[in-house]
Amino acid sequence: MNEPLLCSSAPALPERYIEPIAMEGDLDLNAPPTLKIEPLAIRHLQQLQMSSEAGQLSRLQAALLGDWLARIEQRFPDLLPSRSPRCLVALEDMHLVAAVVVRPYNRRGSCWSVQVPEVLSSSTTCSVRNIQLNLLQQALQLGSPLVRSWVVRCPVADADRVALMRELGFQPLRSLQAWHPPDSCSAAVADPDLPEGLSWQAINRRTAQLLWPIELGGSFSHLRQITDRHWLDLLDRTGPGCGVLLAEDAVLAGCLQLGEGGRGDQLELLRDLAWDPRLEEALPALLKRIQRDASPSMLITALEDEPLSDVLLAEGWQRGDEQLLLGRSMWRRQTSPRNLQLVRPLGQVFSRLRPGQAPLPTPSLGRR
Known part of the structure; x- marks a missing residue:
C-alpha cells in the first residue's frame, strides 16, 4: 500500500496527489x-x-x-x-x-x-x-x-480538544467568535422595520447564488479547497431565522445554519467584506428578527469583524468563546503514469537522423 500524505498548507497539489486515500x-x-x-x-x-x-x-x-x-x-x-x-x-x-x-x-x-x-x-x-x-x-x-477531507470546530480555550484534533492531523483554518443572545425575549415582537430600500428574503436558489460570493470572501483558497463547496450547499443551511439582507440585487448580509454540528439553534452571520453604512441601522432590526424566529443558542461571526462585534455588543449580545475551524485533507501518493524507456534499440535512434533527407540550413549568428 502506498504511503499516505497529509496536505495541510499548500493551496494546490501536484497531479500525483489528486487521488483520495x-x-x-x-x-x-x-x-x-x-x-x-x-x-x-x-x-x-x-x-x-x-x-x-x-x-x-x-x-x-x-x-x-x-x-x-x-x-x-x-x-x-x-x-x-x-x-x-x-x-x-x-x-x-x-x-x-x-x-x-x-x-x-x-x-x-x-x-x-x-x-x-x-x-x-x-x-x-x-x-x-x-x-x-x-x-x-x-x-x-x-x-x-x-x-477527501474533514473539518471540526473547537473552542480555543479547550486545549485538550484542540491537541487531540492536532494529533489526528487537523490544522487551524479559520478563527470564529461565538455570541450568546440577550436575556430579553422578543417572541411577541412584530417584524422590525428595515431601512428603506432593504429587504429580508428567504434563502432560495436565487438568493443563494447572490450570497455565495460573500461566503467565499470569508475564506482563503486552502479552506475552499478542503470544504469543496458549491452555492447549492447553501440551500441545506436554511431554517428558522435564516435569510439574506438585500439592497435590490446586492447582498449586504446573510444568516445561515452552521455547516457542521447539525444543530439548528446555532447560526452564522455573514456580511460583505466592505462595511456598508446601512448595516448600522439594519443590523439591530435584523438581530431582533433572528432572535424572534430562531431563538438561537449561539451566533457565530468572524473573529476579526470589529464593526459587527460593536453592533452585537450594543444590542446586548454577550461575547462567548473564541473558536477554531480545523481541517484535514487526506491524499495518497500516486505513482507517475509515465514510463520512461531509457534503453532503446539502435534502429530507433538512427532512424531519427533521417540520412536520406537533405540537411536543413543552419543559421549563422556571426557577422555578415
Missing part, C-alpha cells in the same frame, strides 16, 4: 482489548434506553436512521446528494461508553464534519481521551474513497 482498514487503532468500535445499531439503543443516559435516545435514533440513509447515498453519489449523518459507538465489555456523529459538509460528500465524541457512561479501564482517540480514528475511515 483508500482509508478502509488503513489505520491501526491499537485499541485496548476491552474496547470495541462499532456502527450504531438497534441493540445499542436498547441498551441506552435502560441506562441513565436515556435522554440521548431520541438524538441517537435520528443518527441511526441517518446512518442507514448515508450508506445508500454513498452507493449512489451521482444520484443522491450527501446529507445524512453516520454514527459510531464505543463499547467496553459490551457496555456503551461513547458515541461520535459525523455528517457531510457538502452535497458532493467529499468533505465531512466530525465532532469530539460524547461520553455516554463512565469507563473502568480506558481513559476518556483514549476512547475519544480510537472513536475519531475509526470515524476518519468512514466514506472511503469519496471522503
Whole structure:
C-alpha cells in the first residue's frame, strides 16, 4: 500500500496527489482489548434506553436512521446528494461508553464534519481521551474513497480538544467568535422595520447564488479547497431565522445554519467584506428578527469583524468563546503514469537522423 500524505498548507497539489486515500482498514487503532468500535445499531439503543443516559435516545435514533440513509447515498453519489449523518459507538465489555456523529459538509460528500465524541457512561479501564482517540480514528475511515477531507470546530480555550484534533492531523483554518443572545425575549415582537430600500428574503436558489460570493470572501483558497463547496450547499443551511439582507440585487448580509454540528439553534452571520453604512441601522432590526424566529443558542461571526462585534455588543449580545475551524485533507501518493524507456534499440535512434533527407540550413549568428 502506498504511503499516505497529509496536505495541510499548500493551496494546490501536484497531479500525483489528486487521488483520495483508500482509508478502509488503513489505520491501526491499537485499541485496548476491552474496547470495541462499532456502527450504531438497534441493540445499542436498547441498551441506552435502560441506562441513565436515556435522554440521548431520541438524538441517537435520528443518527441511526441517518446512518442507514448515508450508506445508500454513498452507493449512489451521482444520484443522491450527501446529507445524512453516520454514527459510531464505543463499547467496553459490551457496555456503551461513547458515541461520535459525523455528517457531510457538502452535497458532493467529499468533505465531512466530525465532532469530539460524547461520553455516554463512565469507563473502568480506558481513559476518556483514549476512547475519544480510537472513536475519531475509526470515524476518519468512514466514506472511503469519496471522503477527501474533514473539518471540526473547537473552542480555543479547550486545549485538550484542540491537541487531540492536532494529533489526528487537523490544522487551524479559520478563527470564529461565538455570541450568546440577550436575556430579553422578543417572541411577541412584530417584524422590525428595515431601512428603506432593504429587504429580508428567504434563502432560495436565487438568493443563494447572490450570497455565495460573500461566503467565499470569508475564506482563503486552502479552506475552499478542503470544504469543496458549491452555492447549492447553501440551500441545506436554511431554517428558522435564516435569510439574506438585500439592497435590490446586492447582498449586504446573510444568516445561515452552521455547516457542521447539525444543530439548528446555532447560526452564522455573514456580511460583505466592505462595511456598508446601512448595516448600522439594519443590523439591530435584523438581530431582533433572528432572535424572534430562531431563538438561537449561539451566533457565530468572524473573529476579526470589529464593526459587527460593536453592533452585537450594543444590542446586548454577550461575547462567548473564541473558536477554531480545523481541517484535514487526506491524499495518497500516486505513482507517475509515465514510463520512461531509457534503453532503446539502435534502429530507433538512427532512424531519427533521417540520412536520406537533405540537411536543413543552419543559421549563422556571426557577422555578415
